[in-house]
Amino acid sequence: MIVDTIGPSTAKIFLVGEAPGKDEDISGKPFCGYAGRTLNWLLGQAGINRNECLIGNVARERPLSNKISFWFQDKECTVPKPKMSEWIKKLQTEIDFYKPNVVVALGATALWTLTGEKYISKHRGYVMESTLCPGTKVLPTYHPQNVNYEWRNFFSTVMDLRKAKYHSEFPEIPEDRRHLYPNVSLKEFLMYCQELISDNTFEKVALDIETLQPGCHINIIGLSHLKDYAMNIALIKNKSACFSENEEHELWYWIDQVLRAKKVIMHNASFDANVLLFHHHILPNLYMDTLIAAHALWPELPRDLGYLASLCLDIPVWKTKSGQDLYLYNAGDCAATFGIAEFFEKEMVKQKVDATYRFEMSQLPVASMLQLNGVNVDKGIQKQLKSEATVVIEKTGDDLSKLLKIQIYDKVTGKSVMRSTKKLQKILYIDLGLPVQYKRRKSASDPRKITTDKEAIARLAILVPNNPIFNLILEHRKNLSLRKFIDIETSLESKVYTSYNITGKKDNKDEKKVDEEGRKSFGRWSSSKSIILPFGSGNLQNIPPIARKMYRAPGGFEWVAGDLVQAEAVVVAYLTGDQTLIKLYEDRLNAPFSEKGKYDVHNYTASMMYKVKLDDVTPEQRKVGKTLRHALAYDAGPAVVAARLGVSLSEGKHLKEIFHQANPRLLLWYKEIQDKLGNDRTLITPIGRKHRFLDRWSDDLWRSAYAFLPQSTVGDILNEALVELYNLCGDILDIKLQLHDAIYVWSPLEHREETISYMRSCMQRKVEINNRVMEIEADFKAGPSWGEMEDVKEA
């Protein structure tokens, strides 16, 4: 059935979708099915009255199997079939006739039809001029059906529709008021700096640098003092310096003056400010990091400038030709950063996230210090560990070669077959005919995937007893993996470095993937390769214990670590209001060191589960208690419990049941979280950090939410401690690592007690949860290397 455009001829907004679906095909009306209901809801959120809009689709008939490509001649959907061409002309006529103030392109097909552009995620939120109807204003956003599939796009779509409502009041396409001065002369840039300094009406500047690899040498530096003004200058072109030493000296002098005199705004100061400090010894008067502000406001959303500008500003897309004119691109970034900062100042107060923002900003100095200081590697031990791993790899490889009668190593590349999933699948499941193992699925509706991961190999080892190959495979692969952590490049000072990311690293710079990847970012730091000092394995938060041995303290010093004991479990106890458990933790905290062993939460759990006295709990029962305490804080399934304990599925189910009987508050807490999510999809931690859960309403979302509160709370407590420790004794204590719930430092051998005392006073923080004051105990280890630390016994 033909589905034509409907709505009042006086409409200021014209909503254009893709093609009719099943319900539309039956009724002959656009957006009357599932997608239509979503559209109504989105419009409601944006304050738009559907009855006042023209609504239609590009295609007027339902395509075969609902695939829009049916109406195109090519897979890329850029060459329409004759029928489609007619419809496009019809749409053009309608727009020219009704003259709406704004046409909202819902989805990629409408975007392409109206503007000739592809990639909806790159263009959404940006006002464009229609190429189909020149002079007509187009605002692209996601198709409602996409919002049904990708719930995280709901927020962006509502923001876009709000912008559309604003733009529906007038027909004019806003002109680009930005004055961008890319690649100016030295004289012009110096004048700009000097004017900025002498004019006190401008108190803020935004800064953005571009750098060359390797080494992150600045080749472009840009400044902006207004949201529609930016200037930049080139320092390096074609690998050679643009200025003489004296000229460059003068340039940096004035940049330094500006960055001291003004409140400086950057997007990702962890990078820009660190490069300025590392290469030019400039310490800007940092006022706002828009990356951190975005994280405080919307931790669940992308944080790249292009995305943020689409939400906060009304400017044209400037990232489309990023490869072509780096100078224009940089100037656009500077101006956008300035504009976004203005928006964020107000929005953060409005959303009451300024405390979270200030807290994250306070973490920048210590994160910066940790990145630039690095961690020393003992080359001798590195070599020894590498050869030990190699011996195991070769031995297990040879044994496997003999047993399987195949060549384990590729003679040309030297690579092991055991790392190739495809080849190993063939060996195990086809050549040997072993039972095929599948990956544990996230949801029962997901497709089953064949796997040869270590869980699968371990299962095979049980299914096929007395076959040595499984252990050999596991041992072989484990050491291949371990060697990757050991065999790393260090700097000339034998150091490795990491970049600690306060907001997490995933920033989805890739426009095509912008709406795919999960963005959680619960407030814990992540650790990734430093591009300023690219030495080491990058992430220092996932080094295996054996590889930690090569990180040794220098003569006269030792590693000291403070660890928040069972931190997440303690937070869960306070959150669930489990009074017995809380008392146990409090008693343990207050007990003298020698008596702490009496207050063992896993013994207690086991005694409650098995209804036996504390003293009668067997080690086996304690293990069960420990496993369940951990797994069920995040609502693990019976299969996982069973697998972890090596028992049957029914036994796993039974254990879950008796655990919940013994800990009834946990299930109530789950329910409480679900109810809170039901209100506004938002949770707030005891520290005051907010997170919205935008994923599809499911067990998955709930489990993620259960994890959020304890994980984020512990992360924040530790970072509060880290900031305080750095501010208090950063000059006398050498802080080396942050591992989510632990802080590692180098301490002079003779000052161990003082070090621990400082660390304890910073780490054991009082936090109010449910009208009780929680304090998580810290315990301490010390030793010559990161991998050889022993508990510090205290009197």
Add this chain to the structure above:
DNA sequence: GATTTTACGTA
């Protein structure tokens, strides 16, 4: 050569 998938390490 670029992108996606698989596996694996930590808290």
Add this chain to the structure above:
DNA sequence: CGTACGTAAAATCT
């Protein structure tokens, strides 16, 4: 159907 994170190499696509 624990969560979160980042990296490397293989597999796959263009």
